[in-house]
Amino acid sequence: MADIRILINDRSTSDLKTPSSGQYRARDTQLKGFHVIVGRRSKTFAVQGDLRKDGKRVASISVRIGDAETMSTREARAIAKTYLAQISKGEHPNPKAAEMPAHANDTSQVDGGEAAQPGIAPKGVTLRQAWARYRDAHLIRKGRSEGTIEGYRDHVERLFRDWLDIPLQELGDDPGKVIAKHDEITKTHGPYISNGSMRTLRAIYNHARKAHRYLPADNPASVVDWNSEERRNTAMGLGDLPNWFRQVAALPNPIRREYHLFSLLSGCRPTALMEAKPQHLDLRRRILHIPRPKGGAERAFDIPLSRQMILCLVRVIRFDRHCYPLQANNWLFPADSDSGHLAEQKEDRDVLTKWGNDLRQTFRTLATPAGVSEFDARLLMNHAIPGVNAGYISRHKLLEDHLRAQQQAISNTMFGGLGNLIAKEAAVRSWLGPHSTQQAIQAAKRNADGEALRTAA
16 A cells, blocks of 8 residues: 555544555655554554765664554654654664664664664663653653652662663563662662652653553563651641740741741742742732642642731741842742752751651641641642542632631641740740841841851851
8 A cells, every 4th residue: 555645643543544465654744754654453653764974864764653552643743853853963763773884875774763784683762761751751741840850860860870771671571670779779778769769760661661662561660579668757746846946046047947937837848938939929818829839830829828927928028138139039038059049948957856848747737736627738738639529629719718717727726836935935036026027137237247147048
């Protein structure tokens, strides 16, 4: 059957007729080189192009992308553009392919990114290629946060550094290598990061197999003996709060003081709070918008603000203008860092016993004595709501009144646990008392170089 030209999309691909014998190509009318190979039993997306060296054609290759029955046209077209861009630069989509022949008229055909030249063993997609594709087509395209992407990158490029140029098929055929690697990382870096790295490998392999159906169906990362993981119980109770407030009041940097307090009052994830900007704050509506939390932009949400949270933010804005007037234009919690905002939440445990996710756990724990339901606590912390009812909930409809009341109840419970600490302790009173902000700003003015304010920023 002769080759045809069509606009390749999901419907036209599905309508392609099966030949009585042999195979034919349905070439795309928009993207040159992109086509579907139609056989008696399968339809396969592929690209075709000429490799050139010094302006001369040295090889013609056809690289298969994936099964058209299981892969969307949109994804295939994106991969095709990537492959064609590589071919146009004289690069084979498979970096392990044989070097190009020296004479211009030699033509070799490559399927699935594997070299068909004599004496060259098929290699297939490597971990480096699969990671690049997963990062660009899945994580970035779906708006995952920079922190999430960085976590994946650390696993692949640091823990699996010596595997970057290994074909995934090699790991699929010999899962014992993955088991040994899991054991090695467990001993070297600990059980939690070892499990996390295997989850990363599992996700990349599953994504790669959509386009490379020759990969073994059994994911090699699924055969490891997972390390047991226990939830860290680091939350504070009401009785622990007075000592924690004393510790925070002793911190020399007022911006870090307010950052830790707001972390406690909001239960917000540390990274999302560090990246909060002044334009995200709406004091009229009493909300702080978090545009890119864990899960990416599609999980964006608004934090309703209690009275104590508003006072906290008002104080930090005033501190910002005196400590970091330039960075304050862009960040709610500025610092003298490369990013311009707080880049490190950690404190010495001897100085501050609880910070970061400890405070998020504390928020969730103290929501119970505050009388806040598990359902409302999940909404305030931007947790996923289980069950089919989640799709019927309009969070913003609950925000203005109901959720703000629940937030206020939690803040009241926390400050109620302090008793008369603010009146009794001079350091806490100078921090949270009625004239605390003015006193701190005067102290900043007395310190000519502002060194005390910049400590640990």
